[in-house]
Amino acid sequence: MTADAVVAGLLAGYGIAIPVGAVGAHLVAVAARSPWRTGAGAALGVATADGLYALLAVLGGTALVPLLAPVATPLRLGSALVLVALATHSARSAVRAYRSGTAPGRALRAAPRRAFLAFLGITVLNPLTVLYFTALVLGGRPATGPAEATAFVLAAFAASASWQLLLAGTGTLLGRAVTGPRGRLATALASSALIVALAVGVVV
Template sequence: MTGALVAGLLAGYGIAMPVGAVATYLVSLTARTSLRTGVCAALGVAAADGLYALVATVGGTALAAALRPVLGPLRWASALLLLALAVRGAVVAVRQYRGRHLGGRTDPPPPSPARAFVALLGITLLNPTTVIYFVALVLGTRTADPVRPLEQGVFVLAAFAASASWQVLLAAGGALLGRTLTGRRGRLVTALVSSAVIAALAVRMTR
């Protein structure tokens, strides 16, 4: 049981800690909205990690064979979605800056916490890196002894908890960033830099 707990924690932190396009978007989203929205978005990422950990532990071999033909389309779909988010973030930031500068426009309503959760859940589910990671990890550590359902459950919950704790930490950093950059120009620069990083990471995913 302890081994499954430790393995789950390591697996969750292993997939969550590398800073990629999703993490960058999470920080940017929280900086532009609120900590509550950011935490819900972070839980969406963690929920996807936990779901893939569950699927990998239940049927890793079958899942690996089934996903092999569609990994390319999944990677492209994920990259295109992230590129769209990057463009939208930059456009909204410029519009907000110009609107406040001219004093003639109001800010668009921020995404609700529920919408942020669903959006980040979908983005992470489309990322083939997550499922490849968990399938490879589970298949690589599986022994000849049968794995008990309780141990599988502990592994999945530990992976979800580890991912959630890291994603919430990123969201808290985004909230702190949002409070620090209260000026109009500071928010514009932050949003544009974030969009550029997300776009670059999304393009890199297709190679």
């Protein structure tokens, strides 16, 4: 049963992580303008939120669904607004850096903890994550006891973390490949536009 819970957790974690939405796009953009540690911190923030929601689903999924339903739309709207604000700030910082001749995103170089907390907060604002895990838990019954529940949650976290770290690594490689001022500006503006489009899609 524990092995079944691990497999279920891995599938659940990858299932929620692999579809790259606005948060994933923002993660790649931040990693492209920052050292690996900052991108990794952001990636672990997303994975931690997924792990917490998996835990909540295992502990009280049935009770959480009616509680979250009335606030699902406001939370989605709040998440979209935060992402749009972050994209706008990123674009403005990139333009200022280009005009001044400095590297965009330099302020993020020493902030892996801040990146972790920021991405944890953004991901926690999405109630669909806990509803997703709840549907899996109630439908598939991967956790029938404490050991199975623990295995499911840890496996879901590990799956999400591995994918988010892959996204962060991709962003870091992109940042190293695009070293010119114009290339960095174009990349920052393109990622900001993509984040805004994906954030709007969350509430439309």
